[in-house]
Amino acid sequence: MESGGGGGGGGLSSADQQLIRESWQKVSASPLEQGLVLFGRLFDLDPGLLPLFQYNCKRFSTPQECLSSPEFLEHIRKVMLVIDAAVTHLEDLHCLEEYLTNLGKKHQAVGVKVESFSTVGDSLLYMLEKCHGPAFNLNVREAWTKLYSTVVKTMSGGWEVSKSVE
Ligand code: HEM
Numbered sequence: 001m002e003s004g005g006g007g008g009g010g011g012l013s014s015a016d017q018q019l020i021r022e023s024w025q026k027v028s029a030s031p032l033e034q035g036l037v038l039f040g041r042l043f044d045l046d047p048g049l050l051p052l053f054q055y056n057c058k059r060f061s062t063p064q065e066c067l068s069s070p071e072f073l074e075h076i077r078k079v080m081l082v083i084d085a086a087v088t089h090l091e092d093l094h095c096l097e098e099y100l101t102n103l104g105k106k107h108q109a110v111g112v113k114v115e116s117f118s119t120v121g122d123s124l125l126y127m128l129e130k131c132h133g134p135a136f137n138l139n140v141r142e143a144w145t146k147l148y149s150t151v152v153k154t155m156s157g158g159w160e161v162s163k164s165v166e
Pocket of ligand 1 (some may be wrong): 080107
């Protein structure tokens with residue numbers, strides 16, 4: 001029994017939820033491929049994020065090197081799984097709250113600034129648009145923007161908590 005018309009989906013109407021589920025189907029058929037589009041775009045928009053990905057203390061010298069490393073491909077899989085979990089729980093996103101807050105904390109610990117998550121959001125929309133073409137219309141874009149900002153808002157709780165505790 002959630003209050004409001006959004007059904008507890010972070011302000012998502014049932015029409016929004018439907019649009020998100022439909023559009024995610026095509027993406028989730030090839031998550032790695034789509035994730036590569038997302039992160040390729042992210043490094044184009046902000047190459048400064050590249051040094052944050054280090055595995056066994058090894059830095060990548062180019063985005064291409066990063067995008068082809070097995071460890072980074074695992075990160076892409078993880079990201080796509082988190083989005084998939086959000087799409088699965090559109091009606092009860094609050095059940096992911098604790099997980100997402102912790103995920104925010106982990107990202108703060110590896111040096112990610114909360115602001116960088118808006119560049120991730122732009123890259124997510126870019127990937128969705130590439131995948132769907134003109135079918136990715138304003139309504140679908142707005143539905144995804146709402147979902148993504150709910151996820152980021154929850155993750156950013158991890159940053160704020162760690163700052164205020166210390
Ligand atoms: C600015 C963008 C991002 C950067 C620089 C970043 C960086 C990292 C790094 C360095 C790690 C640890 C190494 C690894 O597991 O590969 C990590 C872990 C992870 N990231 Fe990200 N990440 C970003 C965005 C995201 C987003 C948008 C999501 C999902 C919504 C996400 C989900 C995860 C998950 C699930 C883990 C594993 C956490 C664990 O070990 O429990 N990341 N990230």
